[in-house]
Amino acid sequence: MSKKVSTLTFQKYKQEGRRIVCLTAYDYSTAKILDKAGVDLILVGDSLAMVALGHPTTHAVTMDEMIHHTKAVTRGVSRAFVVADLPFMSYQVDVKQAISNAGRFIKEAQAEAVKLEGATPLNLETVGRLVSMGVPVMGHLGFTPQSVHALGGTRVQGRSAEQAAKLVQDAIALQEAGVFSLVLEMVPTVVAKIISETLTVPTVGIGAGRFCDGQILVTDDLLGKYTDFQPRFVRRYANLAELCDQAISSYAEDVRKMGFPSDDESFAFPEEEEAKLRSLLDTLSIAQGELSC
Ligand code: KIV
8 A cells, every 4th residue: 555645745745746636435435446546535525415315405414424424435445535524504603513523523434634615704713723623624615515505506606806816815814724725616727726826735626727736526427427417527537327227227137037146146055955955845844836947
């Protein structure tokens, strides 16, 4: 195994201009595949509400559900750095609530950091307090899915100079509060570039152009497994939905025509034992069906 990734790795990558590879995971087997492929950071994103649980937005996922999935992910990872997403209303009430929920991710699920959306005064205070307690925090600006209703839908953020300047200010405020990294979602390329050049901590883009210090995608989007919609910034590297459909249809056909399982996929019973069994069943007056194998 190559060296375990930590927050220091990301700092080093930024200084060296080396890109950070990030993806989401919600379960053990996916996390294992990503880790083996050399993904640097695995986010247990609250996108699991939509992708794994079928909700229309990220709002419905609970802390308990996030903990359940984060535990599964951390069991599958040995190298990558695992970040757990604080779900909607798990940190917006007050700092105490945020600390207690972030603590659960670290204590119960072995996450190594947490992520929160936005740069409200409360969030800035929360970041500072968590960092002072030894909990690394990842920020998230631009399109923040937990605010989808307030933002009027899934839209690019920072399109005007004034809005972009506010994003830059928020990014600096989060860095000063202590985030180790910052996700920029659906932000114009130039704005993400300016933020990436301004900050000393690495930015991780999703729909934010190629100049971010790293990139993240939802794994199910990249693999073509989640097909409810495809944002413009997603590149599909596989079409798993189609592959799965073909595989499952073949399985169904095999089952229906008794082509599965074969003898090689089943367990044999010695002939002499079968003869004994049949006579035993006769003795017990248990009626036997016709031999059909
Ligand atoms: O929840 C999530 O998957 C995310 C990424 C898209 C950054 O926040």
